[in-house]
Amino acid sequence: xxxxxxxIKIALIHLLSKKRQTIVAMLGVxxxxxxxxFQAGLMxxxxxxxxxxxxxTTANIRxxxxxxxxxxxxxxxxxxxxxxxxxxxxxxxxxxxxxIKNGYQIIKQLEKHPEIAGVSPFLGTQTIxxxxxxxxxxxxxxxxxxxxxxxxxxxxxxxxxxxxxLENTPxxxxxxxxxxxxxxxxxxxxxxxxxxxxxxxILKVVGIHRSGIVEVDKTRAFVNLRSAQQLLQVDGSYLTDxxxxxxxxxxxxxxxxxxxxxYGYTAQNWKxxxxxxxxxxxxxxxITGLVISSILVVSGFGIFNILMMIIYEKMQxxxxxxxxxxxxxxxxxxxxxxxxxxxxxxxxxxxxxxFTLQEIVGSIRMNxxxxxxxxxxxxxxxxxxxxxxxxxxxxxxAIAGYIPARKASKIDPVDIIRSK
Amino acid sequence: MEAILETKQLSKFFYxxxxxxxxxxxxxxxxxxxxxxxxxxxxxxxxTLLYVLSTLDTQYKGHLFLDGEDLSLKSKNDLAEIRNEKxxxxxxxxxxxxxxxxxxxxxxxxxxxxxxxxKQIEENAMSKLKMLGLEDQxxxxxxxxxxxxxxxxxxxxxxxxxxxxxxxxxPTGNLDSKNADIxxxxxxxxxxKYNQTxxxxxxxxxxxxxxxxxxRLHDGEVVN
Numbered sequence: 001x002x003x004x005x006x007x008i009k010i011a012l013i014h015l016l017s018k019k020r021q022t023i024v025a026m027l028g029v030x031x032x033x034x035x036x037x038f039q040a041g042l043m044x045x046x047x048x049x050x051x052x053x054x055x056x057t058t059a060n061i062r063x064x065x066x067x068x069x070x071x072x073x074x075x076x077x078x079x080x081x082x083x084x085x086x087x088x089x090x091x092x093x094x095x096x097x098x099x100i101k102n103g104y105q106i107i108k109q110l111e112k113h114p115e116i117a118g119v120s121p122f123l124g125t126q127t128i129x130x131x132x133x134x135x136x137x138x139x140x141x142x143x144x145x146x147x148x149x150x151x152x153x154x155x156x157x158x159x160x161x162x163x164x165x166l167e168n169t170p171x172x173x174x175x176x177x178x179x180x181x182x183x184x185x186x187x188x189x190x191x192x193x194x195x196x197x198x199x200x201x202i203l204k205v206v207g208i209h210r211s212g213i214v215e216v217d218k219t220r221a222f223v224n225l226r227s228a229q230q231l232l233q234v235d236g237s238y239l240t241d242x243x244x245x246x247x248x249x250x251x252x253x254x255x256x257x258x259x260x261x262x263y264g265y266t267a268q269n270w271k272x273x274x275x276x277x278x279x280x281x282x283x284x285x286x287i288t289g290l291v292i293s294s295i296l297v298v299s300g301f302g303i304f305n306i307l308m309m310i311i312y313e314k315m316q317x318x319x320x321x322x323x324x325x326x327x328x329x330x331x332x333x334x335x336x337x338x339x340x341x342x343x344x345x346x347x348x349x350x351x352x353x354x355f356t357l358q359e360i361v362g363s364i365r366m367n368x369x370x371x372x373x374x375x376x377x378x379x380x381x382x383x384x385x386x387x388x389x390x391x392x393x394x395x396x397x398a399i400a401g402y403i404p405a406r407k408a409s410k411i412d413p414v415d416i417i418r419s420k
Numbered sequence: 421m422e423a424i425l426e427t428k429q430l431s432k433f434f435y436x437x438x439x440x441x442x443x444x445x446x447x448x449x450x451x452x453x454x455x456x457x458x459x460x461x462x463x464x465x466x467x468t469l470l471y472v473l474s475t476l477d478t479q480y481k482g483h484l485f486l487d488g489e490d491l492s493l494k495s496k497n498d499l500a501e502i503r504n505e506k507x508x509x510x511x512x513x514x515x516x517x518x519x520x521x522x523x524x525x526x527x528x529x530x531x532x533x534x535x536x537x538x539k540q541i542e543e544n545a546m547s548k549l550k551m552l553g554l555e556d557q558x559x560x561x562x563x564x565x566x567x568x569x570x571x572x573x574x575x576x577x578x579x580x581x582x583x584x585x586x587x588x589x590x591p592t593g594n595l596d597s598k599n600a601d602i603x604x605x606x607x608x609x610x611x612x613k614y615n616q617t618x619x620x621x622x623x624x625x626x627x628x629x630x631x632x633x634x635x636r637l638h639d640g641e642v643v644n
Contacts, residue, residue, distance in 0.1 A: 003537055319515070325532050
């Protein structure tokens with residue numbers, strides 16, 4: 001049996017001689033890591049749910065005609081000098097058509113594109129919904145419901161009714177669940193829909209849909225394309241948007257640029273469409289990161305503290321070890337091991353505690369209706385978080401241990417032995 | 421006779437609070453197998469000399485040779501290795517690690533040296549303890565022993581790596597006369613049976629008079 005270096009044994013004995021403080025320092029790491037896992041898992045879980053639901057309600061790529069409202073009027077270009085003012089009062093109302101002019105041809109082309117899984121025509125407009133004395137504003141989405149279902153899996157989230165019954169009911173209407181509640185509408189009711197053009201249609205509720213995003217559910221209703229075209233008094237080829245589902249969602253940015261260039265209309269990908277949300281998440285993650293790190297830094301102080309105490313108490317042991325030939329490096333190893341032992345076991349406990357907390361809190365049923373509607377808190381339990389939390393904990397521990405360890409290694413045995 | 425320990429023009433200064441020369445051009449030779457003592461009044465520099473000679477204190481001028489090797493230019497790490505292999509220490513206090521058993525304490529320097537395997541080191545430590553009459557205390561925690569026993573355990577620890585020289589700083593200073601005599605007899609036996617070189621700092625005349633040679637120090641100078 002090879003001679004075992006006694007360094008680790010010395011470290012363990014030091015820790016055992018201060019059981020209570022060691023446990024407190026360990027628990028500091030445990031709580032730090034548990035909160036890390038809990039918090040990071042919660043944030044990331046929430047964001048994942050939100051992103052999934054947003055992706056389910058926004059197209060991977062949406063092609064639409066962006067009206068150029070800032071275009072100068074003809075008169076404004078008529079002045080001779082740049083500093084001449086031309087004032088036109090009471091401009092006449094003029095309808096700017098925001099449709100995609102050759103929409104169906106574009107759709108036919110896109111359907112043959114190898115990267116595309118589905119294409120759905122869309123015509124949207126503001127409307128007022130009325131049922132009895134109830135009245136609320138919202139939007140109708142005129143769609144080809146079969147294609148729309150292919151893109152957004154609407155059938156999976158029907159609260160009532162069947163999505164495809166819209167196809168069989170020309171004057172059908174599918175309400176968002178929030179909208180249905182506002183109107184007090186049930187399947188089978190007839191809703192009066194009024195468009196900005198003043199056109200009134202009476203449509204029959206054939207289903208109620210729940211997207212999960214509260215704001216969408218409160219304002220959106222699906223109708224057949226033909227009904228939407230009637231509301232806007234336009235012909236049967238009139239479309240405002242083309243929604244596209246890709247086979248590979250990560251190609252959205254590249255393809256959206258390609259489509260913008262090819263068709264001359266704006267092609268917006270899902271990342272740009274949700275840019276504000278992703279920006280919000282970035283800030284949220286930063287704040288979470290800061291809070292978690294500061295908790296771990298506090299646990300670092302706990303370790304620093306106990307090591308300093310041990311060093312002051314074991315000054316003579318350090319002196320004699322150095323006198324009998326233990327090098328600075330050995331002393332450093334002893335005290336660094338002590339902090340890493342605390343960090344390791346505290347960390348393992350923290351992983352278990354964090355996981356347990358997630359399981360417990362995740363199993364509590366709570367109906368939340370905020371930004372999104374969820375029945376349970378969703379945690380991201382990716383092993384990446386656990387590994388990262390553990391490594392981060394060990395790094396903090398190592399830094400907190402290194403400073404006292406260095407100090408211990410610099411102790412001059414002559415000072416200690418002579419001063420007796 | 422071959423000198424185990426030799427100094428040439430060894431000087432030592434303290435700068436704090438004021439500049440003060442603690443050792444003045446000390447030239448000293450300790451031959452192999454000599455049991456020597458350093459005496460002097462307090463403040464004469466005798467402990468300072470011992471710490472310089474034993475390589476714990478490296479802030480000096482001049483040359484120090486141990487076993488023919490010049491140590492004055494060695495790094496701290498090299499000196500630690502040299503102390504581990506060639507030097508044994510016995511201080512006024514035993515400095516045993518209180519939570520370790522006596523046997524483990526004695527094994528510590530050998531475990532660091534790591535020239536032998538665990539079992540051989542244990543056997544060696546046991547035989548040193550037997551030699552010092554402590555075999556029945558081997559598995560007790562070091563802080564459970566009496567003062568005399570602890571000092572003997574410290575001597576066993578000093579012997580474990582078969583050092584070239586043993587340094588003692590008032591090794592009997594904290595013991596009653598009976599235990600002081602026992603410690604002296606042990607050191608004497610080491611010299612006589614094993615030709616062990618020993619250098620002891622003491623202010624005990626009785627002790628010094630029984631050694632082979634007394635080196636007297638006065639104001640940092642050797643005065644015999």
